[in-house]
Amino acid sequence: MKANCWISPNTVEVTDVPDPTILNSRDAIVRISSTAICGSDLHLLDGYVPTMQKGDVLGHEFMGEVVEVGPGVDRDKLRVGDRVVVPFPIGCGACSACRNELWSCCENTNPNAGVAEKMFGHPVAGIYGYSHLTGGFAGGQAEYARVVLADVNPLKIESDLTDEQVLFLSDILPTGYMGADMCEITDGDVVAVWGAGPVGQFAMDSARVLGAAMVIAIDDVPYRLEMAASQGYRTIDFSDTDVRSALLELTGGRGPDKCIDAVGLEATHGAAHVELYDRVKQAVRSETDRPHALRQAITSCRSGGIVSVIGVYGGFVDKFPAGSWMNRSVTLKTGQCHVQRYMRPLLERIEAGQLDPTRVITHRLPLVEAPRGYDIFKHKQDRCEKVVLKP
Amino acid sequence: MINGTVTVHPRADSSLRHDPVTRGLGWVSAALGVVQLLAPARFARNLGVGDAPRHRLTSTLVGIRELGVAGGLLGLPHPAWLWARVGGDAMDLSLLVRALHDHDGRGLSRTVAGTAATVAITLTDLYAAVTRTTRRTSMELRSTTTVTGTPDEVYRFWSRLDRLPTFMAHLEDVRMTGERRSHWRAAAPFGRDVEWDAETTQDVPGERIAWRSLDGADVPNSGEVRFVPAPGGRGTELHVTLTYDLPGGAVGKAVTKYFGEEPAQQLDDDLRRFKQVFEVGEVVRSDGAPHGKRARKEFPQHPARPLDDDERKEVLA
Ligand SMILES: NC(=O)c1ccc[n+]([C@@H]2O[C@H](COP(=O)([O-])OP(=O)(O)OC[C@H]3O[C@@H](n4cnc5c(N)ncnc54)[C@H](O)[C@@H]3O)[C@@H](O)[C@H]2O)c1
Ligand SMILES: [Zn+2]
Ligand SMILES: [Zn+2]
Numbered sequence: 001m002k003a004n005c006w007i008s009p010n011t012v013e014v015t016d017v018p019d020p021t022i023l024n025s026r027d028a029i030v031r032i033s034s035t036a037i038c039g040s041d042l043h044l045l046d047g048y049v050p051t052m053q054k055g056d057v058l059g060h061e062f063m064g065e066v067v068e069v070g071p072g073v074d075r076d077k078l079r080v081g082d083r084v085v086v087p088f089p090i091g092c093g094a095c096s097a098c099r100n101e102l103w104s105c106c107e108n109t110n111p112n113a114g115v116a117e118k119m120f121g122h123p124v125a126g127i128y129g130y131s132h133l134t135g136g137f138a139g140g141q142a143e144y145a146r147v148v149l150a151d152v153n154p155l156k157i158e159s160d161l162t163d164e165q166v167l168f169l170s171d172i173l174p175t176g177y178m179g180a181d182m183c184e185i186t187d188g189d190v191v192a193v194w195g196a197g198p199v200g201q202f203a204m205d206s207a208r209v210l211g212a213a214m215v216i217a218i219d220d221v222p223y224r225l226e227m228a229a230s231q232g233y234r235t236i237d238f239s240d241t242d243v244r245s246a247l248l249e250l251t252g253g254r255g256p257d258k259c260i261d262a263v264g265l266e267a268t269h270g271a272a273h274v275e276l277y278d279r280v281k282q283a284v285r286s287e288t289d290r291p292h293a294l295r296q297a298i299t300s301c302r303s304g305g306i307v308s309v310i311g312v313y314g315g316f317v318d319k320f321p322a323g324s325w326m327n328r329s330v331t332l333k334t335g336q337c338h339v340q341r342y343m344r345p346l347l348e349r350i351e352a353g354q355l356d357p358t359r360v361i362t363h364r365l366p367l368v369e370a371p372r373g374y375d376i377f378k379h380k381q382d383r384c385e386k387v388v389l390k391p
Numbered sequence: 392m393i394n395g396t397v398t399v400h401p402r403a404d405s406s407l408r409h410d411p412v413t414r415g416l417g418w419v420s421a422a423l424g425v426v427q428l429l430a431p432a433r434f435a436r437n438l439g440v441g442d443a444p445r446h447r448l449t450s451t452l453v454g455i456r457e458l459g460v461a462g463g464l465l466g467l468p469h470p471a472w473l474w475a476r477v478g479g480d481a482m483d484l485s486l487l488v489r490a491l492h493d494h495d496g497r498g499l500s501r502t503v504a505g506t507a508a509t510v511a512i513t514l515t516d517l518y519a520a521v522t523r524t525t526r527r528t529s530m531e532l533r534s535t536t537t538v539t540g541t542p543d544e545v546y547r548f549w550s551r552l553d554r555l556p557t558f559m560a561h562l563e564d565v566r567m568t569g570e571r572r573s574h575w576r577a578a579a580p581f582g583r584d585v586e587w588d589a590e591t592t593q594d595v596p597g598e599r600i601a602w603r604s605l606d607g608a609d610v611p612n613s614g615e616v617r618f619v620p621a622p623g624g625r626g627t628e629l630h631v632t633l634t635y636d637l638p639g640g641a642v643g644k645a646v647t648k649y650f651g652e653e654p655a656q657q658l659d660d661d662l663r664r665f666k667q668v669f670e671v672g673e674v675v676r677s678d679g680a681p682h683g684k685r686a687r688k689e690f691p692q693h694p695a696r697p698l699d700d701d702e703r704k705e706v707l708a
Contacts (some may be wrong), residue, residue: 003696020697023676023707053679055694072672094670096625108667114660115690126677129695136679136695146697148675193635238549 008046020146025072028150058090062140063104087339093152122155148299172340176202183258195262198222255302265289265310288315309334407468417464439498473520483505541587558664
């Protein structure tokens with residue numbers, strides 16, 4: 001089959017690879033009907049996530065039709081012919097993390113848990129197409145994928161919603177929603193969102209449906225800010241505006257009650273010297289992540305507020321504003337998304353018309369054009385917001 | 392959540408009980424001790440050092456020492472007793488050197504002969520002590536994990552010893568051969584199959600299982616698992632201790648090499664897989680790490696892309 005593979009930093013390539021087969025009794029094979037490129041894939045492309053190997057199949061946002069199930073799959077839960085959306089973290093449903101709905105921290109699904117444990121102190125769940133640190137599972141930017149523990153993870157789609165309406169239940173919609181959910185939004189809350197990429201857009205939509213009084217988008221890409229403005233959100237362009245004073249201005253000097261970092265480790269910075277500082281540190285590996293958005297979110301948040309981090313970090317950051325965080329009773333919450341926790345309720349919100357995930361799609365490309373998709377998504381060409389690939 | 396430790400220390404070796412050199416030296420000590428105690432004057436005269444009360448007293452004291460060492464070597468064999476002999480030899484030699492220095496000439500040839508004999512014995516003792524001590528070490532591995540399930544459920548799962556090979560990387564096969572007896576077979580790590588019989592030494596349902604290899608194992612070993620309820624309904628903690636009595640020579644080297652720089656990692660991974668088998672039903676495979684329990688630790692792995700037919704046959708074999 002054809003699959004989009006990581007070759008080396010900044011190079012991906014669509015090549016022929018063997019078709020996936022059942023390796024564990026509770027596996028299923030899915031023929032992929034739609035898949036997408038995520039901001040997290042850019043961290044892999046740019047070489048910021050360790051343990052990528054030449055030939056790794058990329059992609060963790062995918063859906064399709066079940067074409068084969070292993071002998072151990074519970075047929076009441078999943079059968080050949082089912083149409084499913086596959087959550088990116090692999091859960092087992094049986095360990096204490098999964099039982100507590102912390103699916104991305106599953107204790108059983110990462111065959112390289114020992115390595116992850118050395119890096120993070122405790123292991124993390126397996127993830128499709130997302131380095132060997134998270135298990136070395138082939139991803140879904142391909143024609144077929146092997147889905148692990150297929151009777152606990154995938155969400156069956158039984159209504160006639162289109163692929164584009166439900167595809168993002170695999171990752172970015174639940175991720176954006178979790179970003180807002182962790183904010184524990186209460187009446188009158190102003191929520192500021194760093195990053196107007198697809199994840200940021202969904203965090204904004206979720207903050208709205210969870211009752212935020214005002215939602216503010218912060219980015220420096222004009223067309224992405226326009227997209228946020230089109231939904232009625234306030235915007236701040238950090239390339240020409242001082243973010244902190246703009247936020248104070250918008251909130252009567254209080255600062256946003258809740259802040260969401262939907263940027264992660266490759267943040268850019270308006271001030272060239274700060275940007276340079278972190279770039280140099282990153283290049284010499286004395287810092288692995290560039291935490292501009294995180295720093296700014298912490299110092300901007302009102303005292304006693306919550307900073308919810310869904311942007312991905314991989315290693316270590318420098319100049320963490322511990323003083324601001326500690327002295328002002330700011331709460332930090334974070335996690336890879338516990339997708340399984342949110343899939344069903346969000347499917348209902350889509351069916352009820354409260355959320356429209358299709359609004360972020362700007363590009364539909366055949367799978368074979370995945371490398372071009374990465375290119376335009378990364379360089380924000382052609383007003384690109386989200387690329388959907390069709391195998 | 393998995394937390395392994397390893398301790399390695401030199402240890403008494405029960406096989407010394409059957410070691411002819413150790414036993415021989417034990418009997419030499421016994422014989423000398425008896426003579427020196429029963430006939431101190433004659434012993435001193437025979438050595439040509441005179442039989443003044445001072446000489447007789449020395450002979451008696453040395454005799455007591457020899458009997459003590461003999462008791463140790465024959466009763467509770469441990470390399471320390473061989474070292475005690477070496478220490479005693481050093482003492483005897485210094486006494487003899489002094490005797491030679493102060494010698495009045497009568498029976499000098501006997502003293503010289505005695506000294507020569509003591510030098511020979513010292514060398515023998517030194518050889519025995521060195522070869523019997525440094526080779527054997529015992530390696531203790533410990534690890535712990537928590538699984539969802541009651542202590543009784545987890546105990547029942549583990550007490551089926553024939554299930555251990557599904558998650559313990561080095562075990563090929565375990566068969567129950569009697570009420571408390573089992574036959575174990577381990578593969579590759581030692582470069583060849585190693586088999587041994589074991590007996591269950593403790594079996595307390597819901598609490599503890601312990602076993603120990605029987606005489607004749609190439610690598611004498613023992614193990615213990617305790618099942619402890621975790622607080623607040625968090626399942627059951629398993630506390631596992633494995634002890635390997637590592638011999639010298641090629642087998643010992645192979646075992647040590649197998650366990651590598653981080654021996655406890657092996658047991659950690661075994662327990663991680665136990666948790667998977669208990670909670671999920673089998674060991675989870677990925678394209679990058681498709682080997683299941685025979686997981687190979689080395690990086691780079693197989694790329695995260697589906698296996699081809701040959702690769703699949705190999706890993707599922
Ligand atoms: N937690 C999870 O489970 C999860 C899941 C999916 C994605 N993610 C992460 O979410 C983040 C966003 O994903 P995406 O798909 O929207 O990616 P994206 O790259 O399209 O969006 C990131 C946006 O942040 C903007 N940005 C850069 N520096 C900034 C700064 N200093 N301040 C404000 N905005 C800044 C960029 O211009 C860009 O528009 C990534 O880090 C991704 O890895 C996390
Ligand atoms: Zn993603
Ligand atoms: Zn789990």
